[in-house]
Amino acid sequence: TNPDKAARLQQYYDAEQKLINxxxxxPIYQVTVQELRKPCVVGVVDNAQGLTPPDDWANVYISTNSNCANATVQ
Known part of the structure; x- marks a missing residue:
């Protein structure tokens, strides 16, 4: 053990770097997310995992803008 906090932290950093090196x-599996969304769907915010957090669904809606009725996905 090392009573010096700064030196102890440096030892952790050194150990972590050794593991990295x-x-x-x-990696045997990589997740991909593919989705298709019309521009009329507004308010969808994806997190780093490509998911919409449960609390954010209240902000998602379909726009009533007249341009949305005939919008195509590009």
């Missing part, structure tokens, strides 16, 4: 890892 020396440990081999192979």
């Amino acid at each position: 020396d440990v081999a890892w192979l």
